[in-house]
Amino acid sequence: MNDSDTNKNTFAVTTPLYYVNDLPHIGSAYTTMVADVVARFERMRGKSVLLITGTDEHGQKIQRTAEAAGRSPQEHCDRIAAGFEALWQKLNIQYDRFSRTTSPRHEAIVKQFFQKVWDSGDIYLGQQKGWYCVSCEEFKEERDLLEQHRCPLHPNREVEWRDEQNYFFRLSKYQSQLETLYQNQPNFIQPETRRNEVLNFVSLGLQDFSISRVNLDWGFPIPVDPSHTIYVWFDALLAYITALLDPDSEPTLENALSKWWPINLHLIGKDILRFHAVYWPAMLMSAGLPLPGGVFGHGFLTKNGQKMSKTLGNTIDPIELSDRYGADAIRYYFLKEIEFGQDGDFNETRFVNIVNADLANDLGNLLNRTLGMVKRYCKGHVPNCSAEDIPTDHPLKAIGLTLGSRVAQAYESLAFGEAAIAIFTLIRASNKLIDEQAPWALYKQGQQQAVEQVLYSVLESVRLSAYLLSPIIPNISSEIYQQLGFSTNFNDQTQINDSASFTMNTAWGALPADQTLGEPKPVFVRLELS
RNA sequence: GGUUCUGUAGCUCAGAGGUAGAGCGUCCGUCUCAUAAGCGGGUAGUCGUGGGUUCGAGCCCCACCAGAACUACCA
Numbered sequence: 158m159n160d161s162d163t164n165k166n167t168f169a170v171t172t173p174l175y176y177v178n179d180l181p182h183i184g185s186a187y188t189t190m191v192a193d194v195v196a197r198f199e200r201m202r203g204k205s206v207l208l209i210t211g212t213d214e215h216g217q218k219i220q221r222t223a224e225a226a227g228r229s230p231q232e233h234c235d236r237i238a239a240g241f242e243a244l245w246q247k248l249n250i251q252y253d254r255f256s257r258t259t260s261p262r263h264e265a266i267v268k269q270f271f272q273k274v275w276d277s278g279d280i281y282l283g284q285q286k287g288w289y290c291v292s293c294e295e296f297k298e299e300r301d302l303l304e305q306h307r308c309p310l311h312p313n314r315e316v317e318w319r320d321e322q323n324y325f326f327r328l329s330k331y332q333s334q335l336e337t338l339y340q341n342q343p344n345f346i347q348p349e350t351r352r353n354e355v356l357n358f359v360s361l362g363l364q365d366f367s368i369s370r371v372n373l374d375w376g377f378p379i380p381v382d383p384s385h386t387i388y389v390w391f392d393a394l395l396a397y398i399t400a401l402l403d404p405d406s407e408p409t410l411e412n413a414l415s416k417w418w419p420i421n422l423h424l425i426g427k428d429i430l431r432f433h434a435v436y437w438p439a440m441l442m443s444a445g446l447p448l449p450g451g452v453f454g455h456g457f458l459t460k461n462g463q464k465m466s467k468t469l470g471n472t473i474d475p476i477e478l479s480d481r482y483g484a485d486a487i488r489y490y491f492l493k494e495i496e497f498g499q500d501g502d503f504n505e506t507r508f509v510n511i512v513n514a515d516l517a518n519d520l521g522n523l524l525n526r527t528l529g530m531v532k533r534y535c536k537g538h539v540p541n542c543s544a545e546d547i548p549t550d551h552p553l554k555a556i557g558l559t560l561g562s563r564v565a566q567a568y569e570s571l572a573f574g575e576a577a578i579a580i581f582t583l584i585r586a587s588n589k590l591i592d593e594q595a596p597w598a599l600y601k602q603g604q605q606q607a608v609e610q611v612l613y614s615v616l617e618s619v620r621l622s623a624y625l626l627s628p629i630i631p632n633i634s635s636e637i638y639q640q641l642g643f644s645t646n647f648n649d650q651t652q653i654n655d656s657a658s659f660t661m662n663t664a665w666g667a668l669p670a671d672q673t674l675g676e677p678k679p680v681f682v683r684l685e686l687s
Numbered sequence: 688g689g690u691u692c693u694g695u696a697g698c699u700c701a702g703a704g705g706u707a708g709a710g711c712g713u714c715c716g717u718c719u720c721a722u723a724a725g726c727g728g729g730u731a732g733u734c735g736u737g738g739g740u741u742c743g744a745g746c747c748c749c750a751c752c753a754g755a756a757c758u759a760c761c762a
Contacts, residue, residue: 177762350693358757361758364759390762430757436760523721527720680722
């Protein structure tokens with residue numbers, strides 16, 4: 158993320174606009190969960206946040222898929238887009254904009270943006286020449302072909318020589334500007350390994366790329382030549398800008414860019430890195446616009462160590478998964494257990510083990526056992542002791558005092574696993590403290606004050622942990638807060654969206670003495686392997 | 688072929704040149720406040736292989752082996 162963003166109080170983050178070729182897969186769900194966690198964290202610390210997601214709906218593939226299903230392209234897109242929105246509900250994603258490339262407002266933005274690039278002289282009519290595989294619908298490089306000009310994927314067919322007119326974008330012109338960008342803003346592309354790929358790619362020399370297609374209807378016409386259709390990518394990237402429009406404002410570039418631009422962070426899968434890290438900034442340079450804060454290309458997911466594919470039949474259905482296990486468990490596993498940036502594996506046994514160990518055994522049970530004791534030994538109220546009475550070297554306070562800033566730092570650098578690990582250090586220390594201090598024994602010995610100090614410090618540690626985990630597991634955190642006697646609901650943006658509340662809640666000792674506690678009830682029921 | 692990344696306990700991963708770490712799993716012990724949860728302890732690693740630099744190397748250099756990504760218009 159960009160350092161210069163810290164003095165702005167807005168934060169815009171995007172997921173890819175998912176291609177509506179099919180219903181959402183687990184990879185899309187993963188990116189979107191991450192985006193939601195980032196958005197929730199930034200909201201919590203008081204920023205105005207815009208979480209943008211949506212669907213990319215143009216292109217030949219869509220047209221064909223729709224035809225094959227006996228529907229019009231728009232009908233098809235509507236159905237799939239609805240499927241995405243339904244999944245985001247299940248996963249408790251709080252998106253602010255759902256941007257669809259087929260919307261009329263988008264067309265207006267595309268036209269205006271095209272005009273800017275056109276005025277810069279960066280679009281020209283050229284010849285797209287090359288070997289074309291009809292089965293792939295794709296131009297092939299000579300060196301990739303087999304003998305007798307046969308496509309490696311369709312060796313029984315010869316490729317055809319095509320020579321058609323296309324509009325091109327002058328990408329080559331931006332080579333050195335892009336290289337300067339990568340140099341001056343090392344975080345523009347993350348993680349490091351993705352950055353290296355792009356640097357290598359760009360250093361080989363950039364060629365102009367075509368931004369129009371002929372013989373294709375499903376898309377917007379090129380404004381200066383309606384016989385051509387705008388290439389899907391050129392149109393899709395611009396939908397990030399369209400998404401910035403307020404719902405009731407005129408669809409002009411000026412309006413779209415007025416509040417939220419530049420976008421702080423684009424979260425993407427590694428498969429679409431080049432479009433975001435090379436084409437997109439070049440397009441923006443051509444249009445004379447400021448550039449986004451950065452692009453993060455995460456890895457792919459495997460299942461039991463194997464690539465997922467429809468033909469292998471080993472895909473994970475995110476809808477079924479969330480129906481079976483619930484949003485928080487899934488969010489926790491993907492955020493905590495998968496190193497963000499690297500490829501990650503989903504293994505159901507491992508998933509159940511981790512989630513049970515952390516959320517049920519360590520965290521949930523900690524709250525439950527403590528509330529039980531408070532009920533018995535302190536009449537169901539937060540013990541009447543203030544945090545100042547607890548020494549700074551107290552095992553929980555010592556961790557709690559710096560936890561907030563360490564976790565915030567981790568979230569900021571998108572190191573979600575690190576954030577969770579830090580929080581669980583406090584949770585485990587709390588379980589340990591209870592065993593060491595044995596409040597039940599202290600109580601029998603009549604050491605009421607000692608009992609209260611132990612229980613207060615544990616409840617406060619649970620509170621702090623729940624607060625810091627709330628971007629990842631908002632439902633569980635809300636439940637914990639309610640059992641601690643607060644009315645906080647972390648899904649309600651109006652309750653948590655200010656920086657004063659962030660400062661207060663991340664401080665150790667925010668739990669008010671004497672607060673009436675709720676009824677102890679498991680906040681996370683252990684999962685069974687089905 | 689070229690470029691880059693990865694290879695550390697059964698699993699997932701941390702590891703600033705100076706006596707190998709965490710979580711999960713597994714085994715043993717143990718408290719009783721609790722969601723058959725908690726806590727303690729044990730278990731397990733030729734740190735991919737072979738060289739080199741260094742008083743000393745998972746950590747630096749070279750080679751090799753294995754896996755992965757990128758190498759332009761598929762979203």
